[in-house]
Amino acid sequence: MDYKTIFIVDPIRSERIQMAKFLSEEIFTVMTFISPNDCFKNPDLIRCDLMVFVPRKEKNEIKHLMNIKKKFRTTPVIFILTDDLQDINLAEITANGFPNVYKASDKEKVREIMLGLLAEEGLPPRTEVPHPVPISKEVQSALSPRPV
Numbered sequence: 001m002d003y004k005t006i007f008i009v010d011p012i013r014s015e016r017i018q019m020a021k022f023l024s025e026e027i028f029t030v031m032t033f034i035s036p037n038d039c040f041k042n043p044d045l046i047r048c049d050l051m052v053f054v055p056r057k058e059k060n061e062i063k064h065l066m067n068i069k070k071k072f073r074t075t076p077v078i079f080i081l082t083d084d085l086q087d088i089n090l091a092e093i094t095a096n097g098f099p100n101v102y103k104a105s106d107k108e109k110v111r112e113i114m115l116g117l118l119a120e121e122g123l124p125p126r127t128e129v130p131h132p133v134p135i136s137k138e139v140q141s142a143l144s145p146r147p148v
Helices: 013-023 090-095 107-118 137-143
Strands: 004-009 028-033 050-053 077-080 101-104
Touching (some): 004 107, 013 107, 050 107, 090 101, 101 107
Parallel strands (some): 004 028, 050 077, 077 101
């Protein structure tokens, strides 16, 4: 399975960081941004596989998402419903050139959609990294429990 990149767009820093921690996995690179325009300023550096968009009134509205170039609109977008925006018309967004849009009411639903899109065959097992400094046999015997 290839590494995937997830962009989280939310103007509230603490919420962005919590979402990034919640979605982080070994095979995903998670990057956070304040606005959707920031995501694609340098598209040659990193390619986005999924965008998690949190609309906020007067800060990060859906109309700001419509300003991105058409070639980036094929990226799947998950909208998180908040107190600022209770519902989103996905048909209207799809009509504006976004073919893969989803909405989620909480973090768990975002994770479920994310894994369904990016890790269809499931997550690979976590890799165990050996201790960087080998422990000598003398130290291991000293660490082993002593008989009473």
